[in-house]
Amino acid sequence: MSNPQTGPDPIRLHIAAEKLPRDGLEIRYEANEAERAALARHLDILEVRELRADLTASRWRGEGVKVxxxxxxxxxxxxxxxxxxxSQALNEAFETTFVPEGSRLAPVPQTGENEIHVDLxxxxxxxxxxxxxxxxxxFLMEAVSLGxxxxxxxxxVAFEAVDTDPDPKAGVRSAFDVLTTLVPRETKDAKGE
Known part of the structure; x- marks a missing residue:
């Protein structure tokens, strides 16, 4: 079964790859408050109010696992x-395949700078x-990040157009002219203006 733990990564969800039932393993995961707070810090956002995953882990091509x-x-x-x-609601399909290191199903390492291996x-x-x-x-964290x-x-709320190159003949002041009006009065007086 899976065992979510808090560790170096905000979210840890372990699956025992060698003990999967023939029909697959149903996994229901809900992040606790500490995991949600750690994930919010990791993603540099204000808050993660909810994070849930309903997954099935099953054998893939003999030695691999599809989640x-x-x-x-x-x-x-x-x-x-x-x-x-x-607030943003995220509802995403999740699918990732795993194989043991050294497996014949693992991605072929590139041996040269100009070589590309394509698995059709x-x-x-x-x-x-x-x-x-x-x-x-x-991988759950990555899916949230990408979403x-x-x-x-x-x-x-919409962005409003800003004219960064006003026409001086039209009497429109530039952004720098506007900024000079924001300088405190004491500063102007101290410079003798």
């Missing part, structure tokens, strides 16, 4: 427009693991 299912999270980031907290049977090469357990935690909105903002 697939769904990942749900509620994340809170700072709006890039207003700097207010913005697989879109994504399998990940490798060492020992009797697979830690799925880092983050790169420009979070409230749904009713």
């Amino acid at each position: 697939k299912g769904s990942l749900r999270a509620t994340l809170v980031q700072e709006s890039v427009v207003t700097l207010e907290p913005v 049977e697989s879109e994504d090469p399998p990940e490798t693991f060492r020992g009797p357990q697979i830690d799925v935690g880092p 983050l909105d790169p420009y979070p903002r409230e749904s009713d």
Whole structure:
């Protein structure tokens, strides 16, 4: 069975690769408060309110393990427009394949700088693991990271166009002219202006 633990990575979810039932292993994972707080720090966001995964781990091509299912999270980031907290619901399909190190199914290491190995049977090469357990935690963290909105903002807030090259003949002041009006009065007086 799986055993989530808090360690160097915010999320650790171990699967005993050698003891998988023939029909696959159902895994229900819910991050605890400490794991969610550590993940929020790791992702540099305000909060991870919820993180759940419903997964199935099953044998793949004899010696490999396929882990697939769904990942749900509620994340809170700072709006890039207003700097207010913005909530995001994440509901992603999750699928990763693992093979033991040294397996014939492992990705072929590139021997030269200009060599590329293409496996036509697989879109994504399998990940490798060492020992009797697979830690799925880092892959869950990666899925959450990739699902983050790169420009979070409230749904009713839009970026406004800013003219960075105003026409001086039209009487429009440049951004630098506007900034000079923000200088405190004492500073101007001290310079003798």
